[in-house]
Structure formats: structure tokens, C-alpha cells
Amino acid sequence: MYDRLQSLEDRYEELSQLLCDPAITNDPKKLREYSKEQSDLEDTVVAYREYKEVTEQLDDAKSMLEDKLDDEMREMVKLEISELTESKEELEGRLQILLLPKDPNDEKNVIFEIRGAAGGDEAALFAGDLFKMYTRYAESQGWKIDVIEESANDVGGYKEVVFQINGNGAYSRLKYESGAHRVQRIPTTESGGRIHTSTATVAVLPEVEDIDVEIHDKDVRVDVFYASGAGGQHVNTTQSAVRLTHLPTGIVVSCQDEKSQHKNKDKAMKVLRARVYDKYQQEAQSEYASIRKSAVGTGDRSERIRTYNFPQSRVTDHRINLTLHKLDQVLNGELDEIIDALNVHEQAEMLKKVEES
Numbered sequence: 001m002y003d004r005l006q007s008l009e010d011r012y013e014e015l016s017q018l019l020c021d022p023a024i025t026n027d028p029k030k031l032r033e034y035s036k037e038q039s040d041l042e043d044t045v046v047a048y049r050e051y052k053e054v055t056e057q058l059d060d061a062k063s064m065l066e067d068k069l070d071d072e073m074r075e076m077v078k079l080e081i082s083e084l085t086e087s088k089e090e091l092e093g094r095l096q097i098l099l100l101p102k103d104p105n106d107e108k109n110v111i112f113e114i115r116g117a118a119g120g121d122e123a124a125l126f127a128g129d130l131f132k133m134y135t136r137y138a139e140s141q142g143w144k145i146d147v148i149e150e151s152a153n154d155v156g157g158y159k160e161v162v163f164q165i166n167g168n169g170a171y172s173r174l175k176y177e178s179g180a181h182r183v184q185r186i187p188t189t190e191s192g193g194r195i196h197t198s199t200a201t202v203a204v205l206p207e208v209e210d211i212d213v214e215i216h217d218k219d220v221r222v223d224v225f226y227a228s229g230a231g232g233q234h235v236n237t238t239q240s241a242v243r244l245t246h247l248p249t250g251i252v253v254s255c256q257d258e259k260s261q262h263k264n265k266d267k268a269m270k271v272l273r274a275r276v277y278d279k280y281q282q283e284a285q286s287e288y289a290s291i292r293k294s295a296v297g298t299g300d301r302s303e304r305i306r307t308y309n310f311p312q313s314r315v316t317d318h319r320i321n322l323t324l325h326k327l328d329q330v331l332n333g334e335l336d337e338i339i340d341a342l343n344v345h346e347q348a349e350m351l352k353k354v355e356e357s
Contacts, residue, residue, distance in 0.1 A: 001096070009048055019031070044095070047094050054084055055088060065077055065078075100354070106175075107169055109165060109171070111206075111270065112203070113203040116200050123200055126199075127159075128161075133330070140334075144167065147162075148270070180200075183310070184196070186311075206277075224261060226240075305319055310327065
């Protein structure tokens with residue numbers, strides 16, 4: 001581990017020199033590439049340097065015990081050794097986590113797809129609640145939300161809503177949200193006061209750039225039509241809505257949120273690129289495919305990653321057996337406690353695999 005850490009520090013120093021080279025500063029592409037690489041290394045290098053400093057102080061303190069010291073000074077040195085040993089162990093744990101493989105998509109923007117599943121109108125209403133929850137969380141992080149496609153139902157919910165969240169590290173925080181979400185509550189339309197169970201499915205996809213997946217114009221059929229529904233007041237004036245069909249895969253994406261056909265096409269292409277990339281990734285990586293399939297599921301009531309129980313004001317994430325009696329806060333977008341717990345769990349699982357290998 002320490003040889004690898006030293007090589008990372010050496011590379012960090014090399015990048016510092018390169019970023020001062022006029023040949024690099026005058027090349028926007030290389031400047032951006034090297035700056036990002038150095039930024040990615042910074043947390044690890046800072047922790048490693050702190051580790052080396054603590055290790056040196058610990059060695060010095062231990063050597064002092066070999067000298068002739070009075071009782072009071074000896075106790076002070078022992079206390080210092082104890083504190084430095086604790087710091088060293090904490091830094092070793094942090095460095096192990098920092099050296100874990102990074103998800104290459106972590107810094108990307110995300111595309112969310114939320115659909116009402118089992119439960120009819122109540123499922124659509126719950127899909128709307130989830131949309132508000134993620135919107136509020138994104139706003140709390142200072143991220144931008146951009147609705148791409150929405151299909152509302154008559155009771156104020158969503159059959160489907162597709163939107164993009166733009167923000168640094170958005171995917172790293174939200175990738176755990178893919179799956180079936182279950183709600184247990186008394187519907188407003190239920191006169192008998194019985195608790196109903198409904199589900200909505202969530203899919204979180206990283207935004208994909210042109211370099212990540214190549215989509216040829218000849219492989220995409222573009223259809224335009226009149227917009228309708230919310231935001232479609234110009235329904236009889238222009239064919240601004242766009243539907244894209246990727247012929248090799250059969251994936252279809254439509255967008256009518258903007259009044260401009262060009263803007264709708266750009267938005268639809270982002271979603272299409274993400275879905276095509278995701279499909280190819282699943283086909284290429286069977287392990288990844290099985291993980292995602294089990295996470296997203298079909299929307300059936302029995303396949304869920306999280307339950308939102310209104311009578312008990314309870315939220316339970318079934319993957320890590322985490323239960324919080326903070327339903328109102330969670331639905332208001334306070335998701336950090338759940339996301340942090342999922343992140344710690346994933347890191348622990350990865351560390352376990354490293355130790356076993």
C-alpha cells in the first residue's frame with residue numbers, strides 16, 4: 001500500500017511541475033486533463049503526508065522512552081504515543097478507503113427516471129412525492145434540475161417523469177437510489193381508511209458524453225409532433241416535441257418540455273445516449289447487469305430497496321437494514337443520513353473484498 005501511496009505523491013508533484021509549464025498552460029485540453037488528475041489525487045496525497053508526519057512523530061516519541069526521563073515526563077510521552085498511535089490507525093483506515101477503486105461516473109451529472117408502478121393512482125402520486133424529494137435534495141446541494149419529459153395523471157401524480165440533475169459529484173451521491181421504492185399509507189381517495197401499499201421505480205443513469213458512446217445519425221429516427229399537456233400551450237402553432245428512436249436497440253425517448261424543437265432534441269439525445277450506454281454496459285458486464293436488474297426490478301410490491309411507512313413515520317432501507325423515524329424530513333429532501341450510510345456500507349464491502357483477495 002505504501003509503495004502505491006508514494007508513487008501517487010510522486011505523480012502529484014510531477015503534475016504540479018507540469019501545470020507550471022507554459023506548453024501545458026497554453027494547451028486547454030492538457031491543462032484541464034492534468035488539473036483534474038491532480039485534483040483527484042489531492043485528498044489521498046494530503047492524507048498520506050499527514051500519515052508520514054504522524055509516523056515520524058510517533059517514532060520520535062518512542063525513542064524518547066529510551067532516554068532517562070522523570071516519571072512525569074515519561075507519562076506525558078506515553079500519553080503522546082497513545083494519541084499518535086490512534087491518529088496513525090485512523091489515517092491508515094482513511095488511506096485504505098481513498099485507495100479503493102473509484103467509480104468513473106462519480107463526478108458526472110445524472111439522469112433520473114421515476115415511474116409509478118404497482119398501485120394505480122396512488123403509485124403515480126408517490127412518484128410525484130419522490131420527484132419532489134429528489135428535487136429538494138438537489139436544491140440543498142446547489143445543483144440544477146432540468147425536467148426532460150413528464151407524463152402527469154389526473155390526480156396530480158406522475159405516470160413517468162424524467163429529469164436531469166447537474167452538479168459536481170451528483171452521481172456519486174445519488175447512484176444508490178436506483179430500485180423499487182415502496183409506500184405504505186392511507187390514500188386520500190380511500191374512504192375506509194385502509195393502508196395501501198404502492199410502488200414507484202427509480203433509475204439513476206450517469207450522463208454520457210459523446211466520447212463514452214458513439215451514436216450515428218443513421219441509427220436514429222427523429223419524429224416531431226405537436227406538444228401537449230403542461231407547458232404545451234403552443235400545441236397548435238409548432239411541432240416542437242421530438243421523439244428519438246435508436247434503431248439498433250429499439251430505445252425510444254421523447255421530449256416536449258421546451259418550446260424549441262432544437263432544445264427538445266438536445267435533451268432527448270442526452271437521455272438516449274445514457275440509456276444506450278447503460279444497455280451496452282449491461283450486455284458487456286454480466287455482473288453489473290445482474291446488480292442493476294436486482295436493484296431496479298419490475299416495480300412489483302415484493303421488489304423494493306426502501307419503504308416509506310406513513311402511519312409509523314418510518315423510512316427503512318432494506319439493503320443495509322437502516323430504519324429512520326424521520327419520514328417528513330426524508331421526503332423533504334434530507335437524504336444525507338441514508339446516502340452516507342449506503343456509502344459506508346459499500347466501502348466496507350469493497351475493503352472486505354480487497355482483504356480476501
